[in-house]
Amino acid sequence: MRSLLLLSALAPGCRPEDTGVAERHLQTWNEQGRLVVEDDGTVSLRSHGEVVLQGLTARVRLDDWGEDGRQIRVAGDAVPQWDEYVLYFDAPTLVARLDPVDDDTPTLSWRLDARSEGWFEATLTLENTTDHDLSVAKLSPLFLDGRDGGALFLGPDPATHRILEDGAYAALDFVVDLVPGDVARNEGYAAVAPGAFEGASVSSWNHAVQDLESEHAWVAGALTFAQTTPVVNLTYQASRAQESEDGRTGFSFLAAEGAYLPEPKVLAPGETLTSETFYFWTGADALDGLELYADAIAESLDLTPWHKRVEGRRVPNGWNSWSGSSSTGGYGTDIDEQIILTNLDVMAAELRDWGVDWFQIDDGYQPTYGEWTWRADRFPHGPAWLTEQIRARGLTPGLWLAPFQVYPDAPIATEHPDWFADPVPLGEVMLGDSLIFDLTHPEVQAWLRDLFTTFRQEWGFDWLKLDFGYYALFGSGFYQANTTREEAWRQGIGIIREALGEDAFFLLVGTLGTNFGLLDAGRLGLDAMPVWDWDPAQAWDDRMEQQGLKPTLRTAARRYYFQDRVWVNHPDLIFFRSNTQDESWPRLTLAESQAWCQWVALSGGIVKIGDRLVDLQPEHLDALRRILPAHGAPARPLDLFTREFPERWHLHTQGGLDGFSESWDLVGLFDWGFNVDQTENPYAPVEDDGLPEAFSLDLAALGIEGPRLAYEFWTQEFLGTVEGTLVYEVPSHSGRLIALRPVQDHPQFLGWNRQITMGGVLLGEVTWDGEVLALPLHVAAPTEYAPFTYEIAVYVPEGFTFSSLGSTGVSLASHEEVVEGEVLRVRFVPEVTGDLVLEIQF
Numbered sequence: 001m002r003s004l005l006l007l008s009a010l011a012p013g014c015r016p017e018d019t020g021v022a023e024r025h026l027q028t029w030n031e032q033g034r035l036v037v038e039d040d041g042t043v044s045l046r047s048h049g050e051v052v053l054q055g056l057t058a059r060v061r062l063d064d065w066g067e068d069g070r071q072i073r074v075a076g077d078a079v080p081q082w083d084e085y086v087l088y089f090d091a092p093t094l095v096a097r098l099d100p101v102d103d104d105t106p107t108l109s110w111r112l113d114a115r116s117e118g119w120f121e122a123t124l125t126l127e128n129t130t131d132h133d134l135s136v137a138k139l140s141p142l143f144l145d146g147r148d149g150g151a152l153f154l155g156p157d158p159a160t161h162r163i164l165e166d167g168a169y170a171a172l173d174f175v176v177d178l179v180p181g182d183v184a185r186n187e188g189y190a191a192v193a194p195g196a197f198e199g200a201s202v203s204s205w206n207h208a209v210q211d212l213e214s215e216h217a218w219v220a221g222a223l224t225f226a227q228t229t230p231v232v233n234l235t236y237q238a239s240r241a242q243e244s245e246d247g248r249t250g251f252s253f254l255a256a257e258g259a260y261l262p263e264p265k266v267l268a269p270g271e272t273l274t275s276e277t278f279y280f281w282t283g284a285d286a287l288d289g290l291e292l293y294a295d296a297i298a299e300s301l302d303l304t305p306w307h308k309r310v311e312g313r314r315v316p317n318g319w320n321s322w323s324g325s326s327s328t329g330g331y332g333t334d335i336d337e338q339i340i341l342t343n344l345d346v347m348a349a350e351l352r353d354w355g356v357d358w359f360q361i362d363d364g365y366q367p368t369y370g371e372w373t374w375r376a377d378r379f380p381h382g383p384a385w386l387t388e389q390i391r392a393r394g395l396t397p398g399l400w401l402a403p404f405q406v407y408p409d410a411p412i413a414t415e416h417p418d419w420f421a422d423p424v425p426l427g428e429v430m431l432g433d434s435l436i437f438d439l440t441h442p443e444v445q446a447w448l449r450d451l452f453t454t455f456r457q458e459w460g461f462d463w464l465k466l467d468f469g470y471y472a473l474f475g476s477g478f479y480q481a482n483t484t485r486e487e488a489w490r491q492g493i494g495i496i497r498e499a500l501g502e503d504a505f506f507l508l509v510g511t512l513g514t515n516f517g518l519l520d521a522g523r524l525g526l527d528a529m530p531v532w533d534w535d536p537a538q539a540w541d542d543r544m545e546q547q548g549l550k551p552t553l554r555t556a557a558r559r560y561y562f563q564d565r566v567w568v569n570h571p572d573l574i575f576f577r578s579n580t581q582d583e584s585w586p587r588l589t590l591a592e593s594q595a596w597c598q599w600v601a602l603s604g605g606i607v608k609i610g611d612r613l614v615d616l617q618p619e620h621l622d623a624l625r626r627i628l629p630a631h632g633a634p635a636r637p638l639d640l641f642t643r644e645f646p647e648r649w650h651l652h653t654q655g656g657l658d659g660f661s662e663s664w665d666l667v668g669l670f671d672w673g674f675n676v677d678q679t680e681n682p683y684a685p686v687e688d689d690g691l692p693e694a695f696s697l698d699l700a701a702l703g704i705e706g707p708r709l710a711y712e713f714w715t716q717e718f719l720g721t722v723e724g725t726l727v728y729e730v731p732s733h734s735g736r737l738i739a740l741r742p743v744q745d746h747p748q749f750l751g752w753n754r755q756i757t758m759g760g761v762l763l764g765e766v767t768w769d770g771e772v773l774a775l776p777l778h779v780a781a782p783t784e785y786a787p788f789t790y791e792i793a794v795y796v797p798e799g800f801t802f803s804s805l806g807s808t809g810v811s812l813a814s815h816e817e818v819v820e821g822e823v824l825r826v827r828f829v830p831e832v833t834g835d836l837v838l839e840i841q842f
Contacts, residue, residue: 026082028092030114032282035094037082041075042150043094043112045120045282051244052218052282053254055150058110058124061138065259066196069137074098074110074124076148100129106267110141119289119296121223122256124275128267135264138195139275140257142220146240151250154218154282155211158182158236158251162212162641162678164286164558166221166512167204169193170229170259171426173470173511174525176558178641180682181209181251182236192426195259199233205513206279206293207232210286210641212679219289220256220280223300225513227265227484228258230276256280260484262424262476287561287636294565301517306505306568307632314761315568315630316463316505316521317607318358319347320400324610328530328579331612333364336378341389346613348393350621353780353833355628355761356609358463358505359390360398369402369434370410372451387460398463398505403451404472404492406435412447419444421475421488430474437472439492440480448492452499462504466496469510486514493518507570507606512559521568521606525555528610530575531585532592532733533674549575549588549596550645550672556603557646563604563634571603573610576620594623594714595670595735601627601756602635602649602668602737621786626713626753631760635668638702644676648695650702653760661765665704665740666757669695671730690732697726699740708740709795711751713758716791718750718823747773747800747842750793750823754779775838779810779830787829794824794840806839 026037033047038054045053057076061069074080080096098108107129113121124141128134144150155161161181168175168186171193185200193202201207206221222230235253242250256278267273279296281289297303307313321340323330331339344359365374365383374383383399390397406413406420413420413435421438423431437444455461472492473485480488493508497518500506507521515522526547534546556571563569574597578587600607607630611620633653637646649668654661673688699708699722710719710726714736719728721743730736739751739758746768751758754777764776773794782788796802802824805817815828830836 026094028094028112028114030092030116030118030120032118032120035112035114035120037094037096041079041082041096043075047282050246051153053144053152054242054250055144055148057143057150058108058122059138059140059143059255059257060106060108060124060126060136061140063135063137063264064196065137065194065264072098072101072105072108073143074108077101080108080110104130106130106134115296117292117295118283119279119281119292121296122278122280125272126267126274127272128269131269133269134267136260136267136273137264138257138259139273140255141275141278142254142256142280144254146237146242146250146252149242150254151242151244151252152218152234152254153244153248153250154209154216155214156248157213158241158249160211160213161209162682163201163203163234164208164210164641165201165203166206166559169197169202170195170204170231170261173204174555176525176555178558178644178678178682185235194261194424194426195231197231197233197255197259198235199253199255200235200237201233203232203234204229205231206290207234208286208290209234212641215284216282217284217286217289218280218282219286219293220254220278221293222256222258222513223277223279223297225276225486225516226490227487228260228276229486229511229514230256230258230278232256262485265484266482286641290561291565291636294561297516297566303517303566305564305566306520309502314355314357315604315606315632316358317356317628317630318360318395318398318463319343319356319609319613320360320362320398320465321364322362322400323612324528324530324573324575329577329612330610331362331364335361335364337381337386340386343613344390344393344395346616348395350613350616350783350786351624351628352394354625355630356607357396357629358398359395360400360463360465361386362400362465363402363467368407368410370406370412372401372403383459383461391460396462397460398465399455399459399461400465400467401455402468403448403466403496404437404439405468406437408433408435416443419447422477424474424476426474431471434471436475437492438475438479439472439488440478440483442479445491445495448495449499452496456500456504464496464500464504464506466506466508466510469508469515473511473514489514490518512562516566519567521570522562523570523572524559525552525572528552528572528575530577530579530588530610532588533586549592553599553645553672556605557637557640560603560634560637560640564632569603569605569634570608571600571605573608574600574624575610576617576623577611577615589733590619590623591731591734593620595672595733597623597627598668598714598735598737598756599649599670601630602651602666604630604632604634606630618786622788625780625786625788627756629755629761631757633760635666642678644678645670645672647672647675647693648697651757652703653757662741662759664742664759665702665708667697667702667726667738667740668735669728669730669738670735671732673733688732692729692731694729695727699724699726704740707743709743709748709750711739711741711758711793713737713739713751713753713756716751716753716793718793718795745797746770747797747824747840748795749773749775750795752790752792754790771842773840773842775840777836777838778834779836780833781830790828790830792826792838794826796822796824796842800842803841806841808837808839810834810836812836
């Protein structure tokens, strides 16, 4: 518990040297800025001498979400009573109380925290001090309106800003758009989404705003997700916009809020209701604010990602039998026991020792959606026998389930008609004839508990992929009255989590924030397809519904910051085959698949294979082996706000799961072909000319000072010593990965061809004793079908000469050493899988 100190003014020694604010005004601050209470009771945020927010207040809507609802603001309708300045030793706080203005209104308490880590938090609590029930539609702990003098000031012109929207309208979770600051309201989304959200830009969970012409950025989002799907609304409207003293034009509307759906929340006399907690931050680079936001979620919900909870765990990697659907050349639902066993043997032989752990059975084993038993005609030995087969081959079994989707002809639908909720209008559009479970019904909860206890304890699965999860969010008329859809959802998911146990890996395909704290991983967007790009000639307006490798990248890149902080990101499948559904699509090339492998590796998330394992060619296995096992840490997309498909990625790393203490940098470069340049026009295409793309990176801007040894992974090319600027050319529809290591005064490891981080995993502590460079490695034996020769590059500075190679541990079937100028190349083939120490004598 935090100790506190009550002050009627600023504590001596606590106030910044130059606040620029009258001492009588209450204020609190962190290194990013100061929150100041103004004379009218509203709050301003001032950062580095500039006003960022003015006219900030909080708002509640009663009775209805939209114009018919009663709106009460903490400041604006009446000046609140601000409590004495409350200073926690680790986080200063401001608290305002608005007492009822009449017998029909509640008491509101608005709290603002300045966190020492650099962000701010806001919550709003409503206390029903009336003598009758209140119907609460929305709580908005952050609210400002240009009509009342409110503004969000960043750069000079909102049109030069880009808004990253993480989801849309509390309903379209797979939509992650990047729009200009003066974007018009999307009336199509607004018409179908519940909640009556008012902004032109309406983002689920969080948004981020970056001005492309100045160092101004803003990030806001929810830290809790218990009762609502929180959204952040933002609008620039010239007729309502305010102007700052230094000439910056402000956004004219901002609201961070949660709508209580499907019906307003009923609050009895004496009861209280607290909003979700919201985060807000301002600075120069929105990427900083997004990463800090994910850290804040982890702290708020007390989260530790799967691979960090137990020593020795790593990000799961594997395969599932769906393999991108039968219509695109995968299995889809056309699976049986023999198909599973045949692919299992391929994985065990060709990929297990290289870092693949998990083997997942997908859709097709069950009779129908809603009847989660095993078809005896396809799986005569049953699930427990099958999981034993998977474990016998050194792999961990996983299973796909869609328990919230029920077909009307399923036995459970006819036997228990009272187990289902009424669909809301959007649900009728999205779900067709499928039924919606009422997750508050005690018999449904008991059924879920029994199903997943069986899944875990009797069938023996350790990985759950739960699909079509969003179906249960379209219900109403719940058994448990006065329950929001999110409260019902979290009850159901919580029961599944409890039945699985904490050591099972729980992945969901559905919404994001609603599941934070309950899941181990979430898929970031729509299904991928074995297609490189959507048709660039197609109307750009439907880009968010596109599927393929690049469309998947667009969404997943814009959610990169959740990885390794909140949970494990699942960017979806890796493909080498081409789509067989439509021959008009261009065929996937090996270079394109390798580029996709590189991006998945840099994402730090799940590596999951989307091809039929029996169809993989040696060159496909080679590419997969080189990105396994996953390192876990996500690279940063440097051009997230300027390119539709980010081309420049940076990861500063210091060892990894079993890496060494040396730190180095990885730069991932991509020529994605057709792209969109956001700097001039957010919808202006960059045509695919088929020529290599030349990159020039300012290393100092990445915090890389001094000379670096540059080594490229795919070509195994030593690029020499670089300093200040890295210049490199990437072939069209390809990726390249460059390691940049500080120059040492003795022979040193440059890189290798085994694992793409070139030291993040599988390489232990490298030592130099003045004569011998010792490299501890974990190696895998190649197979006859897919041979592999290890190649390690060592930089040999002037004054040193290679003498001999020694080794301990795993014996070598062959080895050779070749000196190429400043580079010593050690090539070898291990006889078996195991640990090896190379001792290179100079």
